[in-house]
Amino acid sequence: MTGAVSDTTSENASATPRTRKSVGEVIEVAGLPIFLVILIAFFMLHPQTQDLFAARPNLINILGNQSVTGLVAVAMVIPLVSGYFDLSVAAIAGLANVAIASAMVDHGLSTPLAILVGVGVGLAAGALNAFLVAGLRLNGFIATLGTFTLLSGVLQWYTKGTSIFGVPRGFANWGSLTWLGIPRPFYLLIVVAAIVWYALMHTPNGRQLEAIGSNENAARLVGISVDRLVALSFLGSALVASIAGALLTSRQGGADPTVATNYLFPALAAVFLGATTIRPGRYNVWGTIIGIFTLAVAINGFTFLGAEAWVQNAFNGLALVLAVAVSTLMGRQRERKAKRLLMDTDDVPPAPEPTSGPGEAAAKATPSHA
Amino acid sequence: MSLRGVTKTFAGTRALRRVDVDFFPGQIHAVCGENGSGKSTMIKILAGVYEADPGGTVTLNGEEFAADKLTPGLAHRQGVRVVHQDLGVFPELTVEENLAINGGFQTGFLGNIRWLRQHRSTEQLLRDFKIPARPTSTLAELSLAARTEVAIARSLRDQDDRGRGLLILDEPTAALPVTQVESLLTSLRDLAASGQSILYVSHRLDEVLSLADCVSVLRDGELVGTFATSELDESRLIDLMLGRAVHKALEHEPVSFAGTPVFKVENLVAGPLKGVSFDVHPGELLGVAGVMGSGRSTLLKSIFGVIKAESGAYTLDGQPLAASSPKIAMQAGIAMVPEHRLRDASFGNESVDMNISIGVIGSYWRRLVVARRSLRRDSDRLISDFRVKVPSGRSLMSSLSGGNQQKVIVARWLRRKPRLVLLDEPTQGVDVGARAEIYNILRRATQEGAAAVLVASDFQEMAQVVDRAIVIRNGRVVAELRGDEITAHRLARLSHAGQTLHASGAPANRAPVNTLQKG
Numbered sequence: 001m002t003g004a005v006s007d008t009t010s011e012n013a014s015a016t017p018r019t020r021k022s023v024g025e026v027i028e029v030a031g032l033p034i035f036l037v038i039l040i041a042f043f044m045l046h047p048q049t050q051d052l053f054a055a056r057p058n059l060i061n062i063l064g065n066q067s068v069t070g071l072v073a074v075a076m077v078i079p080l081v082s083g084y085f086d087l088s089v090a091a092i093a094g095l096a097n098v099a100i101a102s103a104m105v106d107h108g109l110s111t112p113l114a115i116l117v118g119v120g121v122g123l124a125a126g127a128l129n130a131f132l133v134a135g136l137r138l139n140g141f142i143a144t145l146g147t148f149t150l151l152s153g154v155l156q157w158y159t160k161g162t163s164i165f166g167v168p169r170g171f172a173n174w175g176s177l178t179w180l181g182i183p184r185p186f187y188l189l190i191v192v193a194a195i196v197w198y199a200l201m202h203t204p205n206g207r208q209l210e211a212i213g214s215n216e217n218a219a220r221l222v223g224i225s226v227d228r229l230v231a232l233s234f235l236g237s238a239l240v241a242s243i244a245g246a247l248l249t250s251r252q253g254g255a256d257p258t259v260a261t262n263y264l265f266p267a268l269a270a271v272f273l274g275a276t277t278i279r280p281g282r283y284n285v286w287g288t289i290i291g292i293f294t295l296a297v298a299i300n301g302f303t304f305l306g307a308e309a310w311v312q313n314a315f316n317g318l319a320l321v322l323a324v325a326v327s328t329l330m331g332r333q334r335e336r337k338a339k340r341l342l343m344d345t346d347d348v349p350p351a352p353e354p355t356s357g358p359g360e361a362a363a364k365a366t367p368s369h370a
Numbered sequence: 371m372s373l374r375g376v377t378k379t380f381a382g383t384r385a386l387r388r389v390d391v392d393f394f395p396g397q398i399h400a401v402c403g404e405n406g407s408g409k410s411t412m413i414k415i416l417a418g419v420y421e422a423d424p425g426g427t428v429t430l431n432g433e434e435f436a437a438d439k440l441t442p443g444l445a446h447r448q449g450v451r452v453v454h455q456d457l458g459v460f461p462e463l464t465v466e467e468n469l470a471i472n473g474g475f476q477t478g479f480l481g482n483i484r485w486l487r488q489h490r491s492t493e494q495l496l497r498d499f500k501i502p503a504r505p506t507s508t509l510a511e512l513s514l515a516a517r518t519e520v521a522i523a524r525s526l527r528d529q530d531d532r533g534r535g536l537l538i539l540d541e542p543t544a545a546l547p548v549t550q551v552e553s554l555l556t557s558l559r560d561l562a563a564s565g566q567s568i569l570y571v572s573h574r575l576d577e578v579l580s581l582a583d584c585v586s587v588l589r590d591g592e593l594v595g596t597f598a599t600s601e602l603d604e605s606r607l608i609d610l611m612l613g614r615a616v617h618k619a620l621e622h623e624p625v626s627f628a629g630t631p632v633f634k635v636e637n638l639v640a641g642p643l644k645g646v647s648f649d650v651h652p653g654e655l656l657g658v659a660g661v662m663g664s665g666r667s668t669l670l671k672s673i674f675g676v677i678k679a680e681s682g683a684y685t686l687d688g689q690p691l692a693a694s695s696p697k698i699a700m701q702a703g704i705a706m707v708p709e710h711r712l713r714d715a716s717f718g719n720e721s722v723d724m725n726i727s728i729g730v731i732g733s734y735w736r737r738l739v740v741a742r743r744s745l746r747r748d749s750d751r752l753i754s755d756f757r758v759k760v761p762s763g764r765s766l767m768s769s770l771s772g773g774n775q776q777k778v779i780v781a782r783w784l785r786r787k788p789r790l791v792l793l794d795e796p797t798q799g800v801d802v803g804a805r806a807e808i809y810n811i812l813r814r815a816t817q818e819g820a821a822a823v824l825v826a827s828d829f830q831e832m833a834q835v836v837d838r839a840i841v842i843r844n845g846r847v848v849a850e851l852r853g854d855e856i857t858a859h860r861l862a863r864l865s866h867a868g869q870t871l872h873a874s875g876a877p878a879n880r881a882p883v884n885t886l887q888k889g
Binding site: 203207211215218219222224281 | 457459475483
């Protein structure tokens, strides 16, 4: 494509607002939601699953259970928007879970106070991440993998490997009750997701966070306080993870030190699945929520079809790899298209490599030919 | 705004010597000079990034500052704005987000962005700067020229009085396709007409002459003079930039080559190249001249298999060659010293031994071990052959100077005894002494029968070392120079000539090669 053509296309793009999207674009944006709907319809209609899957208790169970995973995944999205992994979110949820249960059961604190303690402990862990990643500028992936493992160890030590039971009944019931036929935890998930979405998309700091994810160096050079914002994103992530921990305490009626860390991989898979939809190529809150329920519905349905327990891990892993592959390839294609449109020259000096797809962020050292 | 007697010394070398320049409101003031002439040093002093040597003064809006006391914050308050070549914009964000990202958001009491207001003020801003874009388009949808305009608008967003301050543009068109240059220049003229003072740095001379009101020429850190563009043409400007050295004779005996070429390219189409053909003979060092963006590097990368060409044919030693990957090119006997040493060639954390042997490491494999002793012996020999100044082969690559690193990289390739050596800016960041040594080493290799193709933006250097030169402009070979026809002045003229003038509209249909007559 020649420069002359790219000139006219940009003129057109600016002169006539494009309201119609191509079929490809629609599929890109709505692919995962459509897949989720098809999946639900399949299990609703399949003779072997329709009774079990469509039963009210099952549906309520999915919505309630996945709310914790959903919160953990939403927590992960916040730093990822700026290009940083936080793998410790699941462990922070576990930390808050144990802290709240212990505060109530062992120390007899009232429910609000206990939740406050849990959130405080979670935020302290978030501050540690912020210090490591934004303060010392360590690799976020490795540093938070470290804090994840460290916190898991601390939980084992503190609880001596045993569960804590006996939180007040009122608190324990909250997580299993429904409003208007929908489990309360689901409302909590939606409200938190909406707040996070709002903060990321509609506040200056949120927009600056995305600028950092787009090109950290350029962000620094236009005067964005990169380190402060990245640190804040880790604190925000820890806050949401602590809420997930509180919800977990309510749903379990206590704390099991080994449970929360199991949320890491489903949440990770959901975040990457989410990046293929709604705002393709970028980590986003609503895509993540859809990712969570796609995974949950699929695993739930296949279990009724007679799948064994190992299917869950295999499915999560497969979804993670597929999601990264799809979003990376889509991102590369977009980039190629943009390049073709704009440049009929490649002899320009090296620009900082843009982190395009989520896959590129996962492995920033991709070969950079062409 | 003005600079008076500004000097800047880096570790003993003068980057800028007693420079006096004035900038007036509404004037576009271009700064020209070769690489290393002090253009970027001057920009950085004006922006307060570099502290100049004590003694000079910088006057901003009539306020005088000691040149060694200016800070970035102070310069910014006085309205100095720099837009760099890489713009610092975010393709994934929208136009309005890009414009407001560094503190320009209008927020409500919840800390929320008031999008409606933001749209309105962005639309106003886009109108003021005549940028053809909607606030909600992502920047990725815009042409590169429009993105540049967005970066300019962002830098001037908080400044109402156009007559104050100074907008510095550092090579804003270097990355632009030629068809978009005119649209950017038009918007710069509009901006100047509204009273904005602009300092414009560019290596595209035709563009400078058509855009600027006056041109300051720097050479080796000294101001040659400030001239009204009306009294200049390209030829005179090049003379001013290069100085007296232009007509210096070749430093080597002109050689003529006949017989079978080592390597032949026919009708190569790749990136900006629209059909390039040439050949190189045994013992010959061929120069490829052209401005940045002309496709010089694309040419070398295509031959080496880094970039996939759209069409074209190569012949190496009479055999057709399909260079589809660097590995295949290497096996065929091609070597490439890439342009960006630190990014594409040097393994800084590894020893010199490893850097020098990486291309042949497999040959040291002796049943489960690497033959370390013979590897070291060979690399010690190469270190002394190629005059690499290093205490030992075990030293880290990153501890070497640029020139010595480059010698290691040249040694890495020449030890393979290649038939064809491709060099992309081999002396970038290399001191003068090491430059001569690198070319001497290269000569030794070509005397043994290899051929070499050299890309360099320093035309004086090219004129001194090559046997023959071709000039690429608008994707085609527009001239071929031999022997003492090759002067820096001619290379510069042929490379720069009428770029934007011929670029608009249909591609210019010129004869692919027109050998320049002597005289």
